[in-house]
Amino acid sequence: MTDRHPPSKSSVIPPELTQATATSTSTTLTHDVRERALAALRAHRFDLAEALLSSADPGQEVLIENLRIYQAELEIQNDELLQSQQRTQESLSRFSSFFNTLPIAEIVIDRQGLIYEANLTAQRLFRLRPTHFHQHFFGRLITEADRANVISAWGNLRSDGTVILPEVRFRVADDTDFIADLHIASIPSLDASTQHYVCAIIDRTEAVQQRQRLRETSERLDYLAHHDALTGLANRACFQERLEQCLQRAKRYQRQFALLFLDLDRFKEVNDTLGHHIGDVLLRQVAAVLSQQIRDVDTIARLGGDEFVIILEDVPEPRFIAHFVNRLLEAFKAPFQLDGREFFVTASIGISLYPDDGTDLETLVRRADIAMYQTKKSGRNGFNFFAPTMSVGAVERLHLEHDLRLAMQRNEFMLYYQPQVDLHSGKLIGVEALCRWQHPQMGVLLPNLFIPMAEDLGLIDELGLRMVEMGCRQMMAWDQAGLQVPRLAVNLSVRELERSQLPQQIADILQRTGLNPARLELEVTESKLMRHADMAIQALNALRALGITLAIDDFGTGYSSLSYLKRLPLHRLKIDRSFIRDLTHDVNDDSIARAIIALGHNLGFEVLAEGIESREQAEFLSGEGCLEGQGYLYSRPMTADELQLHWQATLEPHLKPNAPPNA
Numbered sequence: 001m002t003d004r005h006p007p008s009k010s011s012v013i014p015p016e017l018t019q020a021t022a023t024s025t026s027t028t029l030t031h032d033v034r035e036r037a038l039a040a041l042r043a044h045r046f047d048l049a050e051a052l053l054s055s056a057d058p059g060q061e062v063l064i065e066n067l068r069i070y071q072a073e074l075e076i077q078n079d080e081l082l083q084s085q086q087r088t089q090e091s092l093s094r095f096s097s098f099f100n101t102l103p104i105a106e107i108v109i110d111r112q113g114l115i116y117e118a119n120l121t122a123q124r125l126f127r128l129r130p131t132h133f134h135q136h137f138f139g140r141l142i143t144e145a146d147r148a149n150v151i152s153a154w155g156n157l158r159s160d161g162t163v164i165l166p167e168v169r170f171r172v173a174d175d176t177d178f179i180a181d182l183h184i185a186s187i188p189s190l191d192a193s194t195q196h197y198v199c200a201i202i203d204r205t206e207a208v209q210q211r212q213r214l215r216e217t218s219e220r221l222d223y224l225a226h227h228d229a230l231t232g233l234a235n236r237a238c239f240q241e242r243l244e245q246c247l248q249r250a251k252r253y254q255r256q257f258a259l260l261f262l263d264l265d266r267f268k269e270v271n272d273t274l275g276h277h278i279g280d281v282l283l284r285q286v287a288a289v290l291s292q293q294i295r296d297v298d299t300i301a302r303l304g305g306d307e308f309v310i311i312l313e314d315v316p317e318p319r320f321i322a323h324f325v326n327r328l329l330e331a332f333k334a335p336f337q338l339d340g341r342e343f344f345v346t347a348s349i350g351i352s353l354y355p356d357d358g359t360d361l362e363t364l365v366r367r368a369d370i371a372m373y374q375t376k377k378s379g380r381n382g383f384n385f386f387a388p389t390m391s392v393g394a395v396e397r398l399h400l401e402h403d404l405r406l407a408m409q410r411n412e413f414m415l416y417y418q419p420q421v422d423l424h425s426g427k428l429i430g431v432e433a434l435c436r437w438q439h440p441q442m443g444v445l446l447p448n449l450f451i452p453m454a455e456d457l458g459l460i461d462e463l464g465l466r467m468v469e470m471g472c473r474q475m476m477a478w479d480q481a482g483l484q485v486p487r488l489a490v491n492l493s494v495r496e497l498e499r500s501q502l503p504q505q506i507a508d509i510l511q512r513t514g515l516n517p518a519r520l521e522l523e524v525t526e527s528k529l530m531r532h533a534d535m536a537i538q539a540l541n542a543l544r545a546l547g548i549t550l551a552i553d554d555f556g557t558g559y560s561s562l563s564y565l566k567r568l569p570l571h572r573l574k575i576d577r578s579f580i581r582d583l584t585h586d587v588n589d590d591s592i593a594r595a596i597i598a599l600g601h602n603l604g605f606e607v608l609a610e611g612i613e614s615r616e617q618a619e620f621l622s623g624e625g626c627l628e629g630q631g632y633l634y635s636r637p638m639t640a641d642e643l644q645l646h647w648q649a650t651l652e653p654h655l656k657p658n659a660p661p662n663a
């Protein structure tokens with residue numbers, strides 16, 4: 001760009017000097033002089049040319065004048081040229097500094113994609129020196145993943161010769177990546193072979209990172225809004241959302257789901273004795289243990305303190321929930337590691353079911369809570385399904401408790417009896433005594449309403465003994481009346497088993513009433529028995545020693561361990577009626593009932609099925625080897641007089657008026 005190009009000589013050199021044909025003035029010049037003058041002119045030595053010409057022919061005035069004009073013209077042209085060059089130089093340097101100080105990386109490439117030029121921003125951005133850029137393919141600055149895309153877009157520029165590609169991932173020399181928008185524009189050119197393109201690379205890393213940070217922050221905020229900071233479980237807000245969704249799904253697809261409230265037993269003691277820090281460690285460990293037990297579809301949340309809640313979606317049967325809950329309680333049998341020590345913690349669980357216990361969020365939550373509270377009251381470390389009787393309000397409950405105490409004094413309790421029969425012959429083989437409270441205002445109340453209350457109030461021992469005695473006396477009375485009822489089964493609260501005097505008190509009753517101990521059977525509910533296993537074995541052994549028989553009630557809902565079951569001095573398994581209800585309609589229940597019967601027999605127990613309501617159920621059971629049963633098919637629970645009337649009339653063969661009553 002710095003070379004000077006003198007104006008074309010042919011336009012300014014006096015024709016006399018260049019023309020071969022001599023004019024009137026040039027003819028006098030010798031060839032030699034002319035050549036030398038020309039050479040001097042070409043060398044811009046005007047003084048020499050002038051001297052040569054004057055010496056050759058001093059009369060050549062015109063020629064010399066022309067020469068001077070030519071010299072003046074040349075000098076003007078030269079000045080203009082110099083100024084033009086100066087301006088070009090300035091313009092180039094302005095462009096160069098503009099190009100290099102642009103905050104945007106600009107790279108000029110040729111038709112092949114080879115880099116022709118790159119500004120300073122591009123050099124800094126790619127950490128490359130200019131020499132590295134030159135003759136490098138532009139594509140090498142782009143990551144493999146995006147390269148083909150860019151090349152294809154470059155080959156399909158818009159009609160205005162540009163294309164914009166957002167967020168292309170470029171690769172820097174040190175192999176790190178950055179994200180930038182890429183604008184490609186063709187530089188107008190007359191000759192396609194020298195076509196160039198300018199690629200503007202607008203670094204978007206900051207914006208992308210900021211967007212990423214924003215997304216992360218909003219995700220984090222969302223997480224915090226929906227999770228409990230201590231345990232990482234869902235929090236109350238999230239739980240309510242999920243429960244609402246679960247409710248909608250259950251309504252739409254007519255499914256059942258369960259809500260479990262779980263509260264740690266004596267958590268306050270941990271906090272008070274070991275400190276809040278350790279309490280927090282325990283809560284985190286409990287959260288981890290609980291999380292391991294649930295399926296992906298289920299939700300577990302911490303509502304605060306030591307209160308956890310689980311939504312079990314789509315549960316076909318309550319007994320699956322019982323199975324799940326037993327697994328949960330089982331998980332609590334392993335010690336927690338707190339402050340380098342092993343620590344045992346138990347939990348109380350309450351369960352409500354959609355739709356049985358409520359069809360709206362508030363009702364389900366309240367009822368699961370009530371059921372949990374009930375578990376706490378009945379000895380903790382266990383679970384309860386919600387029962388309508390639990391929902392008696394605080395005031396009503398107070399009244400009822402008061403009434404229950406009075407009822408004990410006034411002896412308002414009585415027994416209903418439900419026959420137990422031989423499934424083959426239909427013969428009466430025993431009765432189950434079921435307690436009723438003849439409330440002066442409310443009429444006959446069922447045991448689920450008042451037995452737990454009696455347990456809470458510490459009245460169950462007295463009530464239980466009264467029922468046993470009442471039943472034994474009734475057996476003797478039937479004997480007297482000539483109705484032989486071979487066996488009396490009475491329910492025993494597991495609370496009663498805790499009392500060391502119980503065996504002696506039962507022995508006293510048997511003695512007082514005169515009933516043969518072999519005709520008395522005591523029933524204990526499986527799930528409750530299993531929760532007090534070690535204590536129960538001792539108590540049951542002592543009772544067994546009296547000569548009475550023992551039955552395990554509601555079998556199948558408590559998930560006893562077989563090894564433990566074998567150690568119990570039991571005579572009878574009573575299959576829970578929830579397994580009987582769908583017999584012959586639900587193959588699962590068929591197989592469960594079949595398995596329980598086989599299990600009972602293998603363990604050497606008699607097996608009795610509860611809740612038989614249809615002939616098909618009875619036939620299925622007897623076909624599977626279950627010999628005994630009870631249920632509405634045979635009789636509802638009834639008063640002693642009703643039973644006597646009914647069974648004396650319908651089962652004459654069992655009337656043995658003269659048989660020794662207590663044989």
Ligand SMILES: Nc1nc2c(ncn2[C@@H]2O[C@@H]3COP(=O)(O)O[C@H]4[C@@H](O)[C@H](n5cnc6c(=O)[nH]c(N)nc65)O[C@@H]4COP(=O)(O)O[C@H]3[C@H]2O)c(=O)[nH]1
Binds near residue numbers: 523613
């Ligand atoms: N759907 C249906 N139900 C049937 C059928 N056959 C009998 N039942 C009901 O099933 C329950 C059987 O008693 P359980 O399992 O020992 O369950 C008893 C027992 O655990 C407890 N209970 C009853 N009396 C006493 C008692 O004197 N002491 C103690 N500790 N608990 C008692 O209360 C529970 C409930 O007793 P009830 O309300 O009398 O309810 C009785 C009975 O009425 C049937 O075919 N279909």
